[in-house]
Amino acid sequence: MRKKLRNSMLYLLAFLVVVTLGACSHEETEHAEGGTEYTCPMHPQIVQNEPGTCPICGMDLVPKSGHGTAVEITEDLAFLLRPTNTTVVSSVATTKPQEKTVQAAVEMEGIITYDPRRVYTVPARVGGRIETLFVKYNFQPIRKGQKLMEVYSPELITAQKELLYLVQSAPEDKQLIEAARQKLRLLGATDAQINRLIRSGEESYTFALYSPYDGYVIGLNTAAPTATPSTAGVAAASTGGGMGSMGGGSRAGATAGSSPTPPAEDVQLREGMYVSTGQPLLRVINPEQLWAEFNIPAGEVSALAEGAPVQITFPQLPDEALEAQVDFLQPFYGEGENFAKVRVYLPGQQKLAMVGQLVSARASYTAAPALWVPKTAVLDIGTRSVVFQKVNGVFEPVAVTVGTTEGNETQVVEGLQQGAVVAANAQFLVDSESFIKVNK
Known part of the structure; x- marks a missing residue:
């Protein structure tokens, strides 16, 4: 009987132990289930407290592990975890930048223009009325001394009468006579006229004006005259000598650019119209000396200097080149332009060169010592240029600053070090900045 009672007590104790352990296990399970977080395997930023689906890709959420030892991110593991668009694994030919000095050249396109130092303005030294006009149309050729x-x-x-009076009444007063002669010279008279x-002893009521230059007339009577003869469209052309240009040349401040004719307002001359002292009468261009004006990209202007050799080719003679040199570099940029101006004088009298003609040129210069890579090694992605440098067996895009390109080589100004290994052909990647992630 005692034995049965003892066995019953043992069975009861075992039952109580099992019940107690089950209750504890259930509480731990409920506690664990209540604190579990769920996340998306593809989008770890999605975290929820209950099972569900990812709002981005629709995948089922999985429990987020909150136990265990944290994984140590080593250098090798960090390399594997990098984004796929920062490195490229590929078997391509490589090359190394070479530091050297290259004889480079820049291609330019330009136009033949007037030499502005040979554009003259003939003003009126004295006011009066035009009785007879011998120059009547635009581009009329004239020669020095022509009426x-x-x-x-x-x-x-009045000035003629004063000189005749002194010559006839006081021939011994050489000083007064010379002063009267000089007054006529200043009014535009030549020594032959004086x-x-x-000799004739009689003044002339019409006085002839002669050209002091060779060339041809431009900007004359190309627009309708105004209604008032005394103010008939007088052009305020730029003159260096004002009234004195009948006896010497004055530089026209206009420079010929895209238009073959220097910019200035038209001059209106008609027989019977009145002119005032200092009024521009004619504009004359001497075409014996011409120059070519070229546009050069902004990145190339610093490489050229005055005296740099230039080879100019004409469309009608593509196989022949005219040897010249850079004479002037424009020190500013025009509004809205990204080109500088280079001026080159054409040596001698060029019979083939015509004003307004389009020409090509090649200017040579010695580039500063720099790193040079094959042209195919540089990839232009629009906003920048990149090369693919080989690091730890893979290629990484590196932003570079490029200079000039000569032949099959490109100058790298900044971004590469000597001894670096780069892909010889960078065109194996898609030409898209959204794909190529360049480290800044």
């Missing part, structure tokens, strides 16, 4: 017009001027008549006046 341009005959004018009636009360001021010239000597003829003294």
Whole structure:
């Protein structure tokens, strides 16, 4: 009987132990289930407290492990975890940048223009009325000493009478006579006209004006004249000498750019119209000396200097080149342009060169010592240029600053070190900045 009672007590104790352990296990399970977090395997930023699906890709969420030892991110593991668009694993030919000095050249396109130092303005030295006009149309050729017009001027008549009076009444007063002669010279009279006046002894009521230059007339009577003869469209052309350009040249401040004719307002001349002192009468261009004006990219202008050799080719003679040199570099950029101007004088009298003609040129210069790589090793992705440098067996895009390109080589100004290994052909990647992630 005692034995049965003892066995019953043992069975009861075992039952109580099993019940107690089951209750503890259930509480731990409930506690664990209540604290479990769920995340998306593809989008770890998605975290929820209950099972479900990813709102981005639709995959089932899995429990997020909160136990165990944290994984140590070693250098090799960090390399494997890098984004796929930062490195490229490929078997391509490689090359190393070479530091050297290269004889480079820049291609330029330009136009033949006037030499602005040979653009002259002929103003009126005295006011009066044009009686006879011998230059009547635009681009009319004239030569030095050619009669341009005959004018009636009360001021010239008075000056002639003063000289004749002194010659006839006081021939011994050489000083006064010379002063009267000089006054006529300043009014535009030549020595031949003054000597003829003294020989004839009679003043002339119309006085002839002669051209002091060779060339042809531009900007003359190309627009309708105004209604008032005395103010008939007088052009305020830029003159260096004002009234004195009848006796010497004045530089026109206009430079010929895209237009073959220097920019200036038209001059209107008609027989019977009145002109005032200092009014521009004619603009004359001497085409014996021409120059070519070229556009050069902004990145190339610093490489050129005055005296750099230039080979100019004409469309009608593509196999022949005219040897010249850079004479002037424009020190500023025009509004809205990204090109500088280079001016080259054409040596001698070029019979093939015509004003307004388009020409090509090749300017040579010695590039500064720099690193040079094959042209195919540089990839232009629009906003920048990159090369693919080999690091630890893979290729990484590296942003570089490139200079000039000569032949099959490109100058790398910044971004590469000597001894670096780069892909010889960078075109194996898609030309898209969204794909190529460049480390800044």
